[in-house]
Amino acid sequence: MRAVVMAGGEGTRLRPMTANQPKPLLPILNRPIMEHVLRLLKRHGLTETVVTVQFLAALIRNYFGDGGELGMSLHYATEEVPLGTAGSVKNAAAMLRDESFLVISGDALTDIDLTDMVRFHRENDALVTIGLKRVPNPLEFGIIIVDDHGKVQRFLEKPTWGQVFSDTVNTGIYVMEPEVLDEVAVGERVDWSADVFPRLLRKGAALFGYVAEGYWEDVGTHESYLKAQADALSGRLRLDLSGFELSPGVWVAEGASVDAEAVLKGPLYIGDYAKVEAGAELREFTVLGSNVVVREGAFLHRAIVHDNVYVGPSANLRGCVVGKNTDIMTGARIEEGAVVGDECVIESEAYITSGVKVYPFKTIEAGALVNTSVIWESRGQRGLFGPRGVSGLVNVEITPELCVRLASAYATTMKKGSSVVTSRDSSRAARALKRAVISALNASAINVIDLEAGPLPVARFHTSRETAEGGIALRTTPGDPQSVDIVFMDGSGADLSPAAQRRLERVYSRQEFRRAFPGEIAELRFPARAVEDYARELLRCVDMTGLPEAELKVVVDCAGGTSSLVLPTLLGRVGVDVLTVNARLSDAHPTETLAERRRDLQRLADLVGSSRAAFGVRFDPVGERVALVDETGRLISDERALLVVLDLVAAERGSGRVALPVTTTRVAGQVCGFHGVRVQWTSTAIDALTSAAASPGMIFAADGRGGFIVPEFGPTMDGMAVFLRLLGLVARTRLSLSQIDARIPEARLLKRTVPTPWAAKGAVMRSVLEAAEGLAVDTTDGVRVVTEEGWTLVLPDPAEAVTHLWAEAQDVDGAQALLEHWARVVEGASEG
Numbered sequence: 001m002r003a004v005v006m007a008g009g010e011g012t013r014l015r016p017m018t019a020n021q022p023k024p025l026l027p028i029l030n031r032p033i034m035e036h037v038l039r040l041l042k043r044h045g046l047t048e049t050v051v052t053v054q055f056l057a058a059l060i061r062n063y064f065g066d067g068g069e070l071g072m073s074l075h076y077a078t079e080e081v082p083l084g085t086a087g088s089v090k091n092a093a094a095m096l097r098d099e100s101f102l103v104i105s106g107d108a109l110t111d112i113d114l115t116d117m118v119r120f121h122r123e124n125d126a127l128v129t130i131g132l133k134r135v136p137n138p139l140e141f142g143i144i145i146v147d148d149h150g151k152v153q154r155f156l157e158k159p160t161w162g163q164v165f166s167d168t169v170n171t172g173i174y175v176m177e178p179e180v181l182d183e184v185a186v187g188e189r190v191d192w193s194a195d196v197f198p199r200l201l202r203k204g205a206a207l208f209g210y211v212a213e214g215y216w217e218d219v220g221t222h223e224s225y226l227k228a229q230a231d232a233l234s235g236r237l238r239l240d241l242s243g244f245e246l247s248p249g250v251w252v253a254e255g256a257s258v259d260a261e262a263v264l265k266g267p268l269y270i271g272d273y274a275k276v277e278a279g280a281e282l283r284e285f286t287v288l289g290s291n292v293v294v295r296e297g298a299f300l301h302r303a304i305v306h307d308n309v310y311v312g313p314s315a316n317l318r319g320c321v322v323g324k325n326t327d328i329m330t331g332a333r334i335e336e337g338a339v340v341g342d343e344c345v346i347e348s349e350a351y352i353t354s355g356v357k358v359y360p361f362k363t364i365e366a367g368a369l370v371n372t373s374v375i376w377e378s379r380g381q382r383g384l385f386g387p388r389g390v391s392g393l394v395n396v397e398i399t400p401e402l403c404v405r406l407a408s409a410y411a412t413t414m415k416k417g418s419s420v421v422t423s424r425d426s427s428r429a430a431r432a433l434k435r436a437v438i439s440a441l442n443a444s445a446i447n448v449i450d451l452e453a454g455p456l457p458v459a460r461f462h463t464s465r466e467t468a469e470g471g472i473a474l475r476t477t478p479g480d481p482q483s484v485d486i487v488f489m490d491g492s493g494a495d496l497s498p499a500a501q502r503r504l505e506r507v508y509s510r511q512e513f514r515r516a517f518p519g520e521i522a523e524l525r526f527p528a529r530a531v532e533d534y535a536r537e538l539l540r541c542v543d544m545t546g547l548p549e550a551e552l553k554v555v556v557d558c559a560g561g562t563s564s565l566v567l568p569t570l571l572g573r574v575g576v577d578v579l580t581v582n583a584r585l586s587d588a589h590p591t592e593t594l595a596e597r598r599r600d601l602q603r604l605a606d607l608v609g610s611s612r613a614a615f616g617v618r619f620d621p622v623g624e625r626v627a628l629v630d631e632t633g634r635l636i637s638d639e640r641a642l643l644v645v646l647d648l649v650a651a652e653r654g655s656g657r658v659a660l661p662v663t664t665t666r667v668a669g670q671v672c673g674f675h676g677v678r679v680q681w682t683s684t685a686i687d688a689l690t691s692a693a694a695s696p697g698m699i700f701a702a703d704g705r706g707g708f709i710v711p712e713f714g715p716t717m718d719g720m721a722v723f724l725r726l727l728g729l730v731a732r733t734r735l736s737l738s739q740i741d742a743r744i745p746e747a748r749l750l751k752r753t754v755p756t757p758w759a760a761k762g763a764v765m766r767s768v769l770e771a772a773e774g775l776a777v778d779t780t781d782g783v784r785v786v787t788e789e790g791w792t793l794v795l796p797d798p799a800e801a802v803t804h805l806w807a808e809a810q811d812v813d814g815a816q817a818l819l820e821h822w823a824r825v826v827e828g829a830s831e832g
Contacts, residue, residue, distance in 0.1 A: 001099060001118065006172075007034055007106030008054030008079055008088055013221050016341035016359040022056045024106035025063060026225065027306060029232050029241060030271045030289055031252065032063065033107040033219060038070055039240050042391045044114040046102060047072045050095050052088040054079040058790030068275050084174070084191040090184040097178050107174040109228045110216040111174065111238040117210045124150065128180055128200065128206040131173030133216045144170055146209035152201060168209070171216050171297060197567060221341055222321065230285040231268035231306055243269070253290075262294075271307070287326065288309040293396065300753040302336075310396040312348070320352075327396055332364075347801075365758055366801045384508065385501045386799040387686060389487040391477055394429040398484050403436040407472065408513035409504050410488060414469050416520060421471035422490075423451040425460035425562055425622050427590035429484050430474040437472055437486075438524060445516035448524045453585065455562045455623030457718035458534045460493030462527070464714060465537070475622050476590040493716050494690040506524040541713040542724045544574065550731035553577040553613045555629075556723075557604045560586045561621030576727060579611060591621050601627060603637055604633075609633025614730055615737050619719045625706035626719040628726075630737035638651065639664075643671060643744045644737055645722065648729040649700045650675035656699035660693035662793060663806050664704050665747035669776075683781030684795065690715045748790075749808040750815045754823055756803040760830045761796045764803055767829035768794045768822070784824070789814050792822045803830075 010025025018026070024034035039331030041049060049072055053060050057078050071791035078093035089096070089103060100121070102114060112131060113277030121129035130143055130152065145154040145168070170193055183200065184190050200207055200323065217228045232239055233249070243253035250267025252258060256270045261278030268282050272290040278281065280294045283301035288294065292305050293783035294312040303317035306324040311317065315328045319336030322328065326340055329348040334340065338352045341360035350364045357373040364370055384390050390406060392398040410420075420441055424430035431453075438448050449466055451459055456473050463471035469491050477483035488496045488504065507513070516522070527533075556571075556578055558564040564583040571578050583598065592600070601618060608616035608629045616629035628636045628644070636644060643665075644745065646658060651674055657678045660668055664681075677699070682688040693701040694715035701709035708722035709715060730737070756764055756769050768783045776786040790809030797804060803826050 001046060002096060002101045003041050003049045003052045004089055004096065004101055004103045005034065005037060005041075005049055005106045006085060006088055006103065007060055007546065008052050008057070008082065009107065011107065011220070012054045014219075014225065016339055016357050017222075017323060017646075019341055020056075020360050021342075022053075023219075025059060025600045026107070026219070027289065028109060028219075028228055029239060029251075029287060030307075031239075031242075031270050033109055034060070034064070034069070036109060037104060037106055038064070038067070038074075038121070039070060040111065041102075041104070042072055042113065044118075046114065049073065050075050050077055050092045051106070052077045052079065052092055054082055054088070082189060084189040084195075086184045086190040086196050087188060087194045090181055090190070091184060096181065098715060099456065100175060103172075103174040103176060105218075107220075107674070108172060108216065108218050109232070109237065110171070110173070110214065112171070112172075112212040112214045112216055117173070117212065118175055118283070120150070120210045121208070124208045125206065127206045129175040129179050129210050131171040131216075132168045132209045133171050134211070135169050140609040144168055144209050144820045146211070149171075150208045150210065152197075152207040152209050168211060171212065172218070173212075175210075176251065203421075205460060219390070220772045222337065225321065226285075226302065226304065226319065229287050230302070233269060233285055233287070234268075240273075241269075244809060251556045253505075279324055287804055295330075303334075306342075310393065311336055326387075327393075329366070339372070349665070350378070351565075367755055368757070368801075383490075384505050384738065385496075385686075388477065388485040389495065391483060391485045393483050398433065398486065399826075400433060400436040403433045403486070404440040405508060405511070405513070406486065406504075407437040407440035408444055409508035410445040410470065410472065412507045412512065412514040413503055414446060416445035416514075416516065417447065417522070419447040419449055419467055421449045421459055421463040421466060421468045421484070423449060423454045423456070423471070423473045425456075425475045425590050426453050426560075426585040426587050427476045427481075428486070428587050430476060430590070430829045431587070433484060433486075434472075434474050441472075442524060444514050444518040444520045445522050447522040450526050451530050452523060453562055453565070454530065455720065456458070456487070456564055457714075457716065457720060458530060458566060459621055460489060460718070461534050461537070461714060462493075462530060463489050464493035464526075464716075473622075478591055478620060479590050479594060481589065486686050492690075492694065493714065493762060494694075495686045497687045497691075531566050531569055535566060535573070538713055538721055539573055540722060542682050542721060542728065543709065544724065544728045545713075546732040547728060548575055550734070551577070552727065552731055553579075553611065554727070555579045555581070555604060555607045555611060555613045555616040557600060557616070557618035558583045559583050559592060559600065559619055559621050560584055560589060561619060561623060563619040563623035563720060566623065570720060574724070574727065579607065581607065599631070605629045605633040605635055615726070617719075617723050620706070621629065624717050626708065626722060627706055628737065630741065634739050636737065639704055639747060639749070640741060640744075642704050642708075642801045643668060643747075644740050645702065645708060645726060645729075646700060647671050647675075647740055647744055648726070648733060650677040651700045652720070652729060652732070653677065657695075657697050659689055659698060659701035659709075661689060661703055662778070662784060663795075665749040665808060666718065666791070667745050667747045671744060681780055685781070690717075747808065748810065748812050748815045748821050749806060750812070750817050752805045752823055753797075754803045754805065754826045754830070756796065756801055756826065756830045758801050761803070764829040765794070768825055771825045787818075792816055792818045794822055794826060 007024040011018035025032045218827045246252045251269045255273040258276045259278040262276045263281040269288040270288045274288045274292040276294045277296045280298045286300045287304045289307035297314040298311045300317045302319040304321045309323045309325045312330040314331045316333040316691040320334040320338040322340045323342035323345045328346045330770045331349045332346045334352045334482045335354040337355040345363040347366035349367045353371045377814035424434045436502045459473045471489035473487040496564040604616045618627045628641045659680045682692045693709045698711045707717040709722040713721045772785045778784040784793045795804045807815045809815040
């Protein structure tokens, strides 16, 4: 006997889960419903099976193939248009003419004894045997009454409560003789229950009903989908489960990693290669798909999470369904009955209330309260680029596939045969992802000059000095070992301008990637003396006079980063007494937490004080930014470090220009004015400072966050260059850093961040301009309002749903008053 599996339905009631996949492929305990159906058929010896398909038919065919992996033989009958339950079987009539056959729905979950049903059919010499099941709520099903011998007496499709005359309903499982197909018209929409069976009943045909024992659930609604998962976990039906029972009711599939400190309260199921971190809590009837990551502090109860989903720290999921490839960020909350489609992003602290449906490919803003379904709307993905390039969680947001597409888009913006410099930090993630980048570049006819592991300033230097049109560096996100940044550079080694970023994004979004012909595949080479060339040029450009006579002693902390690859070459030629700490690479700890940074800065301060060094410097893990400690062992804040170095440079030069972002304290202007130097204020855009630093007459640039530019060497931030520059300045000045700091006025600059929905950012800036009418306003970047009391800058964040405010006045109380006044303006516009 053959079987027919009907798998052509759209499952509209299950959207958005079925918005981009057919209903039979919805997973129950990590296997498609239809796979459970096929396994049931196989258990009862029905291995020769015809599958009728229509909606997204290719997905079903691609998943199951010929059935060989299940030990079955599958044949497909495709409907061009929906033909109904009977019409779809008629469409496969050529394969069903020889013998009795069984028809079963590809989206019904059951363990009914099909062998006994076939026996009943044959014993009664029936033309059609209809599988029946008693249910408490028959309103959504066809009701059938049978006599004591099982012969059908009456049909009624989907009754009202006033029409209910039985609790015995049609399961959609039939055993039929081939002659019944003669009752079905070819190419027309025909249903068994509504059309064929009533007609056969009127003719007096042998229609029987088999009242089945066992489990049966028509998975037609979100509620029934959740119920089916719970029933499967509770053992109410017999399924072939992969995995082992870790503890009573707690099933764990192959390769899954569950921390011993995670809280598991079964019954629940954890899929293949899923990861559950310490502190996460999984409660009853939760199902995790393959490759799901659940971070510390997350809470899941009755949550169905499909494959490749990321559940961030402290996220809370209750009674919801989350589609595959979706990212749920820190602190997000999804309530009972909510359904999130495939490939969505639920940002930090977002709240999706009960019953809300979020369709595939949508992004829910950070902090948003969503109480209506998101169907047609799309908040629109923010740009790929953030303040640190393209950033995201490793293998969640930044995957090898993404790296290939990004590198292919970057290559497409260049001519074939161009060259690109690549480098990375010491992390394993950056190493693996850089290989994907290199492969994509070579395959797009772009030659690659690979510096392997090295400081970011060295990569920028070689990008500007080599015959290269650009560069790509991969680094661990500062303070977040789970994330990585992909830094794209132009031919000068600077970050891409906004215009170049938009050009790359257009190619990326259109997926219009160029591919090389086999003879055009480009080369990969490794320069032999990359570090030596950088060190030699740096020593040539930076003024080191007076250093031998000063006999300086300094303490240098490499922070376990790539600067330790360069400093020995540099310091060996400088001739200063240097105590170096943390000069080792760590691929397991490529960045530092805030607590680790504070601890190491305190150790550096202690070493400087006890060794009587002139000063101490700590590089970030990629050698781009520095933190300073004066000779007394006191940490100099980033803001004060800018002013100290600025004072030294301006005093020595006595003329020229310096570039500073508009967020810098105006004390910097006082320092420059005292020494006859002019300030060029720049925007906070990623390329603004480097563009300004490259202009003639520039003697200094800094961002106030530990990033310094030495224009005589290059227009990009370089921690090692400013370290050498500072050595020379201190040696020639013969003043200590604390003495320099003491002669600079105190800054009273305060900062505040106000949450602002994306949709309200334009209204916020309009409201600020309206509130500033009649006052002096500067719009270099954001809106800077100048009053007699001081100044306030209101600047919307380009990557997050917040607005930043800076305020500076003669004293802290004045700055605080300015900050509070303009914060109220921003908050009022955000809420309005």
